[in-house]
Amino acid sequence: MAPAALVRRNGGLAMGRRCGLLVAGLAWLLCAPPVRAQSVDYDGFEQLLGEPVTTTATGKIQRVSEVPANMEIITADDIRRSGADNLPDILQFVAGLSVRRYGFAAADVGIRGYNETSNPRLLVLVNGQQVYLDDIGRTQWYTLPVELEEIRQIEIIKGPSTALYGFNAVSGVINIITYDPLRESVNTVTARAGTQGYTALTAVGTARIADVGGLRVSADGFRAQEYKGTGVSPGDLAYRAAPQRNAFNLDARVQVSPDVELFASGSAVQTRTWEATSSPYYGTDYQRTIWSRLGLSADTPIGLLGLSVYRNELLYVYNGASEWENLNDTVVVVQASDLVKIHADHTIRFGLDFRDNAATSAAVLAGKVGYDVYSGSLMWDWQMTPSLSLTNAVRYDHFVMNQQGYLVPEVGYPASAYIGRTINQPSFNTGLVWKADDRDTFRFIAARGLQLPSIYDLGLQDRQPPGPDGNGYLFLGNPGVSAASVNNAEVDWDRAIPAWQSTFRAAAFAQRTDNILINPYETTASGDGQILGGVEEQRAVAQNVGYSSAVGTEFGLRGHSPSGFRWNASYSFLSIWDHLEVNQNGIYSPQNFQQGTPTHVVVLGGGYTYGRWEFDAQSRWQSWFIDYRANPASVTLQPIKVGNYVLMDARAAYRVTDNVTAALSAQQFNVSRLQVSAGPPIDRRIIISVTAHF
Amino acid sequence: MNLLPLTLAGLASISLAVTSSRAADPDFSLKDGQVLGRTLGYVGETTSNVAVVGIAFAPANPASQREAALIQSVIGDELAAGRVRLRVRLLPVEQLAAAAGINAIYVTGGLDSGMSAVATAAQRLHVPTIAANLACVQSGGCIVGFSSEPTVQILVDQQAAEKTGVHFRQAFLMLVREK
Numbered sequence: 001m002a003p004a005a006l007v008r009r010n011g012g013l014a015m016g017r018r019c020g021l022l023v024a025g026l027a028w029l030l031c032a033p034p035v036r037a038q039s040v041d042y043d044g045f046e047q048l049l050g051e052p053v054t055t056t057a058t059g060k061i062q063r064v065s066e067v068p069a070n071m072e073i074i075t076a077d078d079i080r081r082s083g084a085d086n087l088p089d090i091l092q093f094v095a096g097l098s099v100r101r102y103g104f105a106a107a108d109v110g111i112r113g114y115n116e117t118s119n120p121r122l123l124v125l126v127n128g129q130q131v132y133l134d135d136i137g138r139t140q141w142y143t144l145p146v147e148l149e150e151i152r153q154i155e156i157i158k159g160p161s162t163a164l165y166g167f168n169a170v171s172g173v174i175n176i177i178t179y180d181p182l183r184e185s186v187n188t189v190t191a192r193a194g195t196q197g198y199t200a201l202t203a204v205g206t207a208r209i210a211d212v213g214g215l216r217v218s219a220d221g222f223r224a225q226e227y228k229g230t231g232v233s234p235g236d237l238a239y240r241a242a243p244q245r246n247a248f249n250l251d252a253r254v255q256v257s258p259d260v261e262l263f264a265s266g267s268a269v270q271t272r273t274w275e276a277t278s279s280p281y282y283g284t285d286y287q288r289t290i291w292s293r294l295g296l297s298a299d300t301p302i303g304l305l306g307l308s309v310y311r312n313e314l315l316y317v318y319n320g321a322s323e324w325e326n327l328n329d330t331v332v333v334v335q336a337s338d339l340v341k342i343h344a345d346h347t348i349r350f351g352l353d354f355r356d357n358a359a360t361s362a363a364v365l366a367g368k369v370g371y372d373v374y375s376g377s378l379m380w381d382w383q384m385t386p387s388l389s390l391t392n393a394v395r396y397d398h399f400v401m402n403q404q405g406y407l408v409p410e411v412g413y414p415a416s417a418y419i420g421r422t423i424n425q426p427s428f429n430t431g432l433v434w435k436a437d438d439r440d441t442f443r444f445i446a447a448r449g450l451q452l453p454s455i456y457d458l459g460l461q462d463r464q465p466p467g468p469d470g471n472g473y474l475f476l477g478n479p480g481v482s483a484a485s486v487n488n489a490e491v492d493w494d495r496a497i498p499a500w501q502s503t504f505r506a507a508a509f510a511q512r513t514d515n516i517l518i519n520p521y522e523t524t525a526s527g528d529g530q531i532l533g534g535v536e537e538q539r540a541v542a543q544n545v546g547y548s549s550a551v552g553t554e555f556g557l558r559g560h561s562p563s564g565f566r567w568n569a570s571y572s573f574l575s576i577w578d579h580l581e582v583n584q585n586g587i588y589s590p591q592n593f594q595q596g597t598p599t600h601v602v603v604l605g606g607g608y609t610y611g612r613w614e615f616d617a618q619s620r621w622q623s624w625f626i627d628y629r630a631n632p633a634s635v636t637l638q639p640i641k642v643g644n645y646v647l648m649d650a651r652a653a654y655r656v657t658d659n660v661t662a663a664l665s666a667q668q669f670n671v672s673r674l675q676v677s678a679g680p681p682i683d684r685r686i687i688i689s690v691t692a693h694f
Numbered sequence: 695m696n697l698l699p700l701t702l703a704g705l706a707s708i709s710l711a712v713t714s715s716r717a718a719d720p721d722f723s724l725k726d727g728q729v730l731g732r733t734l735g736y737v738g739e740t741t742s743n744v745a746v747v748g749i750a751f752a753p754a755n756p757a758s759q760r761e762a763a764l765i766q767s768v769i770g771d772e773l774a775a776g777r778v779r780l781r782v783r784l785l786p787v788e789q790l791a792a793a794a795g796i797n798a799i800y801v802t803g804g805l806d807s808g809m810s811a812v813a814t815a816a817q818r819l820h821v822p823t824i825a826a827n828l829a830c831v832q833s834g835g836c837i838v839g840f841s842s843e844p845t846v847q848i849l850v851d852q853q854a855a856e857k858t859g860v861h862f863r864q865a866f867l868m869l870v871r872e873k
Contacts (some may be wrong), residue, residue, distance in 0.1 A: 043867065047776055048728075049845075049846045050845060053869065061865050065845075299863060339864075339866075341867055347868060439846060496844075652816075
C-alpha cells in the first residue's frame with residue numbers, strides 16, 4: 001500500500017504505483033514524476049528557527065531542543081574560540097566526555113566512562129559516514145578526514161544509538177557536520193606555530209557553480225615533536241617517531257533538479273603518530289586512509305529518499321618494540337533510507353544498510369578476515385500532543401563472517417568456525433519528550449546498543465617468536481566471541497533560565513554492558529603446550545569477560561549575554577561496578593572500568609567578546625583513575641594511578657582586519673607537565689595562529 | 695489610490711515614533727519579517743530568490759490598516775532573509791481578485807468577510823496565506839502561522855495547503871507542527 005503522503009501530496013500517484021515503492025531506490029527516481037526539494041539546509045533552518053537542527057538523533061530532521069536523546073552541539077564558534085587544533089582537546093570540556101591523551105597526536109575519547117586506549121565503544125562519523133576503524137575497533141582522531149575550519153557543528157549523542165547507526169554506537173555517537181558547499185562558502189587559510197616544534201597549515205576553499213553546484217576543497221598538514229616520553233620504557237622509546245599529518249579533502253554537491261541533490265566526497269589522509277595501542281604498548285602507527293562517498297537525496301512523493309555508498313580504506317602499519325605489523329582494511333557501505341511524514345503527527349523512517357568489511361594482513365591475520373552485515377531499521381516518531389512526542393526505533397543486524405588464508409595449527413578453531421559464523425541481534429532506541437512548558441523539557445530514554453567484535457577480536461592470528469622475556473606468544477582472535485550489548489535508561493531535564501540567558505540541563509542514567517569484549521592483546525596469556533625455542537608458547541585469546549554496570553548524573557549550565565559574555569559549567573558523576581573475569585589475582589587488563597573511570601568531573605569555562613577582541617578559557621578538574629602501562633621487556637601491565645588534576649586552556653584573539661584574525665592559545669597553561677593517562681606526561685602547548693578569511 | 699501605501703507607511707512611522715505601546719498592537723517585528731521571508735524559502739518551487747508578499751488588509755478596519763502599514767514599514771523596500779529577498783505589497787481586500795505576481799498573502803487581523811476573498815485569491819494563485827500568529831491557522835484563516843517569541847513556532851495546515859495547491863519542502867514540514 002502506498003504511504004498516505006503519496007496519496008495526499010502527489011498528483012502522480014498512478015505513476016508512483018507503476019514504479020514501485022521504496023525498495024526501488026535509485027531506479028525509482030528514473031521513472032518517477034517530478035520530485036521536490038532535497039537535503040538538510042542546516043544553515044537556513046538554524047536561522048529560521050533560532051537553534052541548530054540535526055538528523056543525528058533519529059534520522060528525522062529535528063530541532064536540537066526536541067530530539068529524544070541527550071545531545072550536545074559544539075558549534076563552529078565554539079571550535080574557533082577553543083583555540084584547539086584538534087578535536088579531542090575540544091571534546092574534553094563537554095560534560096560526560098573524557099579524553100585520555102597518550103601523546104602529541106594520540107588521544108582516546110569516551111562518553112560516560114569506559115574509555116581506554118583505542119576505545120571501541122564510541123562511533124564517530126563525518127556527515128554520517130563512519131570514520132571509526134573496524135580493525136581493532138577505534139577512532140584515530142588525528143586521521144579524520146576533516147579540518148576544524150570546515151566543521152559547521154559537532155553533534156554528540158550520549159548513550160547507545162545503535163538502532164540508527166548499527167554496531168558500535170554503544171556509549172554514544174559523534175557526528176561531525178561540515179559546511180554545505182552548495183549553500184555555504186568557507187574560504188580560509190590558517191597558519192599555526194607553537195611549542196614542541198609545531199607548525200601547521202590549513203586551507204579551505206569553496207567554489208560555487210551558479211546556484212546548483214558547490215565544491216569545497218581543503219588540505220592541511222602539520223609537523224611537531226613528540227612529548228618527552230617520561231615514564232615510557234626505553235624499549236618503547238626506541239620506536240618513537242615525530243607526529244605528522246597530511247590531508248586532502250573534497251566535498252561536492254550538485255542540485256541536479258530543484259528536487260534532487262547529488263553529493264560526492266573524498267579524502268586522503270596520511271598520519272604518523274606515536275601512541276599506546278589497545279595493548280597498550282607504545283609504537284609508531286603509520287596510517288593512510290582513503291575515504292570516498294557518493295550519494296543522493298531527494299524529496300519525492302514517497303518521502304525524503306537517501307541513497308549513499310561509501311568506501312573507507314585503511315592501510316595501517318605498527319612499528320613498536322613488541323612487533324611490526326601491517327593491515328589493510330576496506331569497508332564498503334551501502335545505505336538507503338526513506339523518511340516520510342505520513343500524517344501530521346507521524347513520521348516514519350525506513351532504512352536498509354549493507355556493509356562489507358575485508359581486512360587482509362599476512363602479519364597478524366594470516367590472510368583475510370571479513371564480514372558482511374545486512375541491516376534493516378525502522379523509526380517512528382509520533383507527536384502525541386503538541387507537548388508530547390514519542391520516538392521508537394528498531395534495527396536488526398545480520399552479520400556473516402568470512403575468512404580466507406592460513407590457519408595457525410594451534411588456533412584451535414576449524415575453518416568452519418570462521419566461515420559463515422553469524423551474529424543476529426536486535427537493537428532499539430525509544431524516547432519520550434515532554435515539553436512541560438515554555439521553559440522545561442523532560443526526556444525519558446531507553447536504548448539497547450551493540451558493540452561488534454573487531455576484526456582482531458574475531459580473526460587475529462599473531463604469532464610472536466620468543467622476545468626479551470624469553471617467551472613466545474600467540475595472540476588469537478575468537479570467532480565465537482559474542483557482540484557486547486549495552487542497555488541504557490535515562491531521564492533528562494532541560495530548563496531555560498531567561499533571567500540568566502542560560503539553559504540548565506540535568507541527566508541521570510543507568511547502564512549495563514553485557515558480554516564485555518576483551519581483545520587478544522588485553523587478555524592474560526597462558527601456556528598452550530606448544531614449545532617454541534625451548535620454551536612454552538603463551539597464548540592469549542579474545543573473549544567475553546563478564547558485565548559491568550554504571551550509574552551517573554550530569555548537571556550543566558550554559559549561556560551568553562548580549563553584552564558579549566558567555567559561560568558554561570558542568571559537573572559529572574559516574575560510578576561503575578565491574579563483574580569481570582579479568583583484573584583478579586594480580587593479573588591486569590586495561591579493562592578495569594570500575595577504577596579506570598574518574599568518578600567526578602567539573603568543567604568551568606567562559607569568554608568575552610569586546611570589540612575586535614575575543615577572550616576564552618576552559619578548565620577541567622577530574623578525580624583520580626587507574627590506567628595501565630605496558631612493559632615490552634616483561635610483557636606485563638603495570639597499573640598507574642593518575643591523580644586528580646586540573647587542566648586549563650585559554651585563547652585570546654584579535655581581529656586585525658575584517659578578514660584577518662591573530663590568536664594566541666595556551667593548552668594546559670596552568671601546569672607545564674601533567675599526567676593525564678598512563679602515557680608520558682603532557683607538556684604545555686602555546687600556539688600562535690593567523691587566520692585569513694576570503 | 696497609489697498614495698494609499700505611502701499614506702499607510704507614514705501612519706505606521708508616526709505610530710512607531712509616538713508610542714511604543716502602539717507598536718505592540720498590532721505587532722510585527724523584524725524577527726517576524728525574517729521568519730516570514732525564510733519560511734517562504736521552503737514553499738513551492740520558486741526559482742527566483744525574490745518573494746513578494748501581498749499584505750491583505752481591510753481599508754475599512756483601522757486595526758487591519760495599521761497592521762499592514764506596520765509590516766510594510768518593517769520590511770521596507772526589501773528585507774534579506776537568508777537567500778530570500780522579501781518584498782511586500784499592500785493589497786486591499788477589494789483588489790485581491792485581480793492580484794498577481796505575489797508568492798504569499800499575509801492575512802492581517804480584522805478581515806472578517808474579506809477572508810473568503812483571501813482564500814479565493816490564494817487558491818487561484820496557488821500561494822500560501824500566512825500570518826504572524828498561530829491562531830490564524832487554528833481558526834482556518836491561514837495555511838501558515840508563526841510566532842517568533844520566545845522561540846520560533848510554525849504551524850501549518852497541510853490539508854488547506856493541498857487544497858490551495860501549495861507545496862512545502864518536506865524537510866521543512868519535519869520541523870513544524872501541522873494542524
